[in-house]
Amino acid sequence: MKSIVILISGRGSNMEALLQARLPARTAAVISNRPEAAGLALASSRGVTTEVVDHRAFEAREQFDAALTERIERARPDLVVLAGFMRVLGDEFVRHFEGRLLNIHPSLLPLFPGLHTHRRALAAGVRVHGCSVHFVTTHLDGGPIVIQAAVPVLLGDSEETLAARVLAQEHRIYPQAVRWFLEGRLHFGADGRLVVDAPEDAGGFLIAPALSQAEAND
Numbered sequence: 181m182k183s184i185v186i187l188i189s190g191r192g193s194n195m196e197a198l199l200q201a202r203l204p205a206r207t208a209a210v211i212s213n214r215p216e217a218a219g220l221a222l223a224s225s226r227g228v229t230t231e232v233v234d235h236r237a238f239e240a241r242e243q244f245d246a247a248l249t250e251r252i253e254r255a256r257p258d259l260v261v262l263a264g265f266m267r268v269l270g271d272e273f274v275r276h277f278e279g280r281l282l283n284i285h286p287s288l289l290p291l292f293p294g295l296h297t298h299r300r301a302l303a304a305g306v307r308v309h310g311c312s313v314h315f316v317t318t319h320l321d322g323g324p325i326v327i328q329a330a331v332p333v334l335l336g337d338s339e340e341t342l343a344a345r346v347l348a349q350e351h352r353i354y355p356q357a358v359r360w361f362l363e364g365r366l367h368f369g370a371d372g373r374l375v376v377d378a379p380e381d382a383g384g385f386l387i388a389p390a391l392s393q394a395e396a397n398d
């Protein structure tokens with residue numbers, strides 16, 4: 181059976197969605213760079229091995245990246261899944277795992293790479309926002325996109341209400357993307373573009389949930 185390693189830094193709700201998804205893989209470990217990450221207890225309660233590689237214990241980022249690489253490789257995973265992992269990883273780390281390193285980002289990339297995506301979406305006045313699962317490359321939040329979900333931005337949205345609407349979709353698309361990877365459905369064409377060999381009933385690549393009546397009247 182294939183195996184994955186999940187990296188977290190905090191709450192761990194995407195990690196939980198992955199653990200609940202009955203993926204065709206064993207979660208070999210959940211690793212956090214923060215000992216206080218709430219997701220660690222969640223993972224333990226589901227019987228998953230947890231580890232901490234505290235970035236504050238290392239003088240240089242390269243040392244942290246090397247320790248993290250060593251810890252991950254002990255589990256020999258087929259895929260490394262960044263789920264709210266809030267450290268920028270160095271080029272060497274990224275190259276080492278390239279092609280088997282996925283991330284979820286809370287915006288419709290290439291819009292709003294980096295931090296505070298919901299605040300920036302509100303400030304920009306966009307009417308559609310969302311989230312993206314992408315392969316990680318040395319270009320920050322710029323790797324090939326696997327799947328995206330779009331949500332409306334509603335009148336009266338705050339950063340919190342918008343974040344919650346996006347997060348609900350993150351929990352749908354991340355397990356889907358990981359499943360596609362594990363099933364060998366993600367391929368790179370000769371032009372370097374990502375091709376998703378998904379079954380026609382997979383729900384498509386854009387998830388645009390209909391507005392509920394309450395939201396429509398907002």
Ligand code: GRF
Pocket residue numbers: 188189190191192193194195219263264265284285286347350
């Ligand atoms: C998510 O919004 C994810 O897209 C971003 O950080 C947040 C992590 O949330 N990278 P959680 O820890 O998965 O609950």
